[in-house]
Amino acid sequence: MQTIQSKTIVFVTGAFVTNLGWRNWQNYFESKGYTTYAPAWPHKEGTAAEVRNRKPNDTALARVTIKDVVTTYENLIKTLPEKPIIIGHSFGGLVTQILLNRGLAAAAVVVHSVPPFGVIPYEFSFLKAGWRSLGLFTSLNKTYLMSFKTWQYAFVNGMSLEAQQAAYHENTIPESKRAARGGLTLAAKVDFKKPHAPLLFLAGGQDNIIPASLNKRNFKRYSDKNSITQFKQFDNHNHFVVGLPDWQDTTTYIYNWIQGL
Template identity: 65%
Template sequence: MKTINSKTVLFVTGNFVSHLGWNAWQKYFEEQGYNTLAPAWPFKDGSPAELRAAHPNKDIASLRLNQVVDYFESIIKTLPEKPIIVGHSMGGLITQLLLQRGLAEAAVAIHSVPPQGVITFKFSFFKATWGPLGLFTSANKPFLMSFPQWQYAFTNGMSLADQQKAYNENVIPESKRISRDGLTSAAKIDFKKAHAPLLFIAGSTDNIMPASLNHSNYKKYKNSESITDFKEFDGNNHFVLGLPNWKQTANYILNWLKN
């Protein structure tokens, strides 16, 4: 396996949730000798409570996928080295797009939103994504996930108290345009192109991004000279970053980077 020398980790947040959800991950990776950053998306640099109170925000509603990918590229270009990019959900797709641009020393896509053309017919996927896509609603108003939607898409299997705590601490409004862009050429990946090492992480109980969908994403990569790996964790839902066993996922990533 290629030696990964970078000590900079860029964490990329996904849809619907605050960048502050990476706080524990940043501290843990820094304890292992890495320098980390987890920037907020444009117009989202505030606490979840503040951002929910300001809903609907027209600037958030205006966000597009290419805009956010370009934003992270601009951050990467200020760094002293190519980072290890670790993204969750839509942040996983953004990670794949940044990797395609040659901007990563290595990349990890956690429960990633699939690129254009990678599909599933699982009912849970359609049920969980129907609200965020809002196909018959105006894109000029951002989407704020309701608590029942959060329970199904992110925190299924958790206690009611833990689900509510997670909602209060994480959920923020999201651009419908971002979600819809995931279905367009803005989310296109050249699966034959050589790339830096890439690890996919999936969870067996994820409703919104099922493990089988993550596996299909992984299997699309065809460059025989590039490293692409896959790991599924039993019992993990989409709230993988904040589950009690999050260090199990983090340690797997750290060992993958070292070995």
């Protein structure tokens, strides 16, 4: 066991959504004495409506790569007085795994994480939910905005139509196809054999875009026996886990895990 002294948390946002979705999580952990940060990806500053209004001619966002996203968080972390606990959702989970691999985290939690290079996402539901974001046969100089129909399948399946619509309008923003494709390249590679700070995987039994089986394969790739790597599945969670009505069950689980290290 090892005690985590860090009182700083950096939240890493996933693709397709605004960083403002972390507000409840930030409030929760700040009430526990943590200082929290949830920066936007490059060129995604503003509310969901403000960022959507820049589509489709937001060429600056369209040029953003996975390396740009990782660098944004790495540069922030290097300004902090201590190594933070890093919590990332979806594509932000992948970025978190990269930052952890670089030795920048006191501990890390990946929530329904997009897997690093080498963990092949062959599940049909992943392909159905995510292939449009790669922008195959479309211009990389235009951003991709997830349609409401795709959002229903990929993020908010199982929720009421009213809740799905509210979540869409409050969270969904355009995405860089370059960044999305980067998750399938060597830019998304990590060394699974390398010793690392404590790492918790969270998976959702109802998640279509990052199914629990994909999370489990990601988790199982870590092989250093002296590093803490743990896995927890919430059977009723879809991909909108950060904003679900029972979000506090997730934050409480994470908090207790950190305290138990």
